[in-house]
Amino acid sequence: MGKTLLSSISTRAPKEFDKQETKAKTEAIMQKLDELQNLLYAESKHAILIVIQGMDASGKDGVIRNVFGTLNPQGVTVKSFKVPTAEELSHDFLWRVHAHAPAKGVIQIFNRSHYEDILVTRVHHLIDDDTAKKRMKAINDFEQLLTEHNSTRILKFYLHVSPEEQQERLNERIHDPAKQWKYNANDFEEAKKWDDYMRVYDDAFTHCNNVPWTIVPADQNWYKEYLIANTLLKTLQDLDMKYPGLKKEQ
Amino acid sequence: MGKTLLSSISTRAPKEFDKQETKAKTEAIMQKLDELQNLLYAESKHAILIVIQGMDASGKDGVIRNVFGTLNPQGVTVKSFKVPTAEELSHDFLWRVHAHAPAKGVIQIFNRSHYEDILVTRVHHLIDDDTAKKRMKAINDFEQLLTEHNSTRILKFYLHVSPEEQQERLNERIHDPAKQWKYNANDFEEAKKWDDYMRVYDDAFTHCNNVPWTIVPADQNWYKEYLIANTLLKTLQDLDMKYPGLKKEQ
Numbered sequence: 001m002g003k004t005l006l007s008s009i010s011t012r013a014p015k016e017f018d019k020q021e022t023k024a025k026t027e028a029i030m031q032k033l034d035e036l037q038n039l040l041y042a043e044s045k046h047a048i049l050i051v052i053q054g055m056d057a058s059g060k061d062g063v064i065r066n067v068f069g070t071l072n073p074q075g076v077t078v079k080s081f082k083v084p085t086a087e088e089l090s091h092d093f094l095w096r097v098h099a100h101a102p103a104k105g106v107i108q109i110f111n112r113s114h115y116e117d118i119l120v121t122r123v124h125h126l127i128d129d130d131t132a133k134k135r136m137k138a139i140n141d142f143e144q145l146l147t148e149h150n151s152t153r154i155l156k157f158y159l160h161v162s163p164e165e166q167q168e169r170l171n172e173r174i175h176d177p178a179k180q181w182k183y184n185a186n187d188f189e190e191a192k193k194w195d196d197y198m199r200v201y202d203d204a205f206t207h208c209n210n211v212p213w214t215i216v217p218a219d220q221n222w223y224k225e226y227l228i229a230n231t232l233l234k235t236l237q238d239l240d241m242k243y244p245g246l247k248k249e250q
Numbered sequence: 251m252g253k254t255l256l257s258s259i260s261t262r263a264p265k266e267f268d269k270q271e272t273k274a275k276t277e278a279i280m281q282k283l284d285e286l287q288n289l290l291y292a293e294s295k296h297a298i299l300i301v302i303q304g305m306d307a308s309g310k311d312g313v314i315r316n317v318f319g320t321l322n323p324q325g326v327t328v329k330s331f332k333v334p335t336a337e338e339l340s341h342d343f344l345w346r347v348h349a350h351a352p353a354k355g356v357i358q359i360f361n362r363s364h365y366e367d368i369l370v371t372r373v374h375h376l377i378d379d380d381t382a383k384k385r386m387k388a389i390n391d392f393e394q395l396l397t398e399h400n401s402t403r404i405l406k407f408y409l410h411v412s413p414e415e416q417q418e419r420l421n422e423r424i425h426d427p428a429k430q431w432k433y434n435a436n437d438f439e440e441a442k443k444w445d446d447y448m449r450v451y452d453d454a455f456t457h458c459n460n461v462p463w464t465i466v467p468a469d470q471n472w473y474k475e476y477l478i479a480n481t482l483l484k485t486l487q488d489l490d491m492k493y494p495g496l497k498k499e500q
Contacts, residue, residue, distance in 0.1 A: 042432075043431070061324065064323060065322040065323075070320055073319060073327070073359070074311060074330070074361065077323070078323050078324045078327075111324065178493050180493065185497075243431055245431075246430045247434070
């Protein structure tokens with residue numbers, strides 16, 4: 001069993017990043033995002049889909065709160081994908097996901113996503129490698145559909161924490177009264193499958209990278225938030241949007 | 251034709267409110283709302299439904315952006331109700347609305363709502379008074395269902411602007427390049443039906459007040475935002491929520 005891709009990537013901010021400076025930069029980016037989101041909504045030519053994946057306690061909820069919490073909720077929606085219901089399982093695995101694809105003008109955030117169908121399902125041997133391979137093909141086709149047919153920019157973030165940092169955060173959930181509601185004894189069991197998860201993540205990054213993944217060093221929240229906000233900023237700036245003028249019939 | 255209820259209520263902030271002081275108060279309220287929303291989400295015992303109604307350009311979008319824009323988007327969703335689709339019209343008028351009723355733990359905002367079905371439809375004579383009366387009964391029953399059977403607190407806000415303020419804002423949409431996308435020539439036609447709208451609103455306030463309406467003086471954004479934020483704050487404080495401890499199986 002070889003080293004995984006993820007094990008060779010640091011979970012900490014690059015040395016040249018200073019915490020206070022970076023936080024100030026993030027603050028400035030947020031201001032720009034606010035205006036650009038308004039423009040995205042007004043123009044309604046492009047859609048944005050943000051996929052957030054990561055191990056338990058990697059900070060997915062925190063990103064949503066801190067990076068997207070200042071945007072206009074009218075143009076931002078969050079969908080958390082949990083264990084599929086019986087109805088969802090009676091359809092193909094992308095059925096429930098497609099229903100939440102973003103409309104033009106909207107930023108849609110996926111807290112977990114269709115990737116769980118080739119991650120947790122593989123670790124628990126609910127699907128075999130052949131099925132996983134077919135699903136990865138279907139995921140690529142699906143992402144191409146959204147990209148080409150509804151002008152969707154898809155940003156995929158993997159929140160990369162170390163197993164030590166994860167343990168620390170899971171333990172905190174036992175002791176901090178404001179975090180106990182998030183605690184799930186099962187998370188510790190899942191954590192033991194760390195290496196298995198790293199291997200299936202590797203496979204997902206390798207085979208589903210037509211829309212590229214961003215591996216986000218996520219042990220420090222301030223760097224994680226900066227990198228995600230900055231990636232979104234560049235994406236929105238790249239769209240070269242303009243406020244539409246008066247409608248033609250005027 | 252008598253004076254309407256709304257014509258006797260000022261569209262401006264009460265004299266004792268100072269703009270800068272009020273803005274500072276709103277800022278402080280927002281901080282508290284952020285924590286209380288987290289608690290609402292963590293506890294997941296209660297749902298919040300916020301209904302925002304008002305004439306064109308009364309500031310509905312602005313409220314959503316400025317009052318709810320700092321909350322965690324994971325627990326806040328916005329549904330804008332537009333002209334019903336053919337599929338929606340092939341169901342009862344509450345069908346499309348019920349689908350967006352808030353889950354426990356969530357703040358759901360309605361930008362326009364089921365009330366349009368007894369407002370714009372009456373002004374345009376799409377329904378008669380008898381149908382309107384039956385719909386008002388159905389609305390009361392529906393609001394009671396959400397209140398009693400899913401622990402939902404419903405806050406209904408009417409953004410009360412003067413016709414003069416409305417005209418000024420509609421004109422601004424023609425001239426401000428960042429607002430032209432909102433301009434709709436038809437809004438000026440609708441504005442001519444002001445008195446008709448005030449009468450059907452009056453009727454809605456009279457007959458659908460089991461869950462009470464808040465009439466929000468809305469000519470000045472700073473007062474409107476304060477009043478709505480403060481009403482939400484009091485509602486959340488009144489719920490007397492607590493962070494759940496560790497799950498029982500622990």
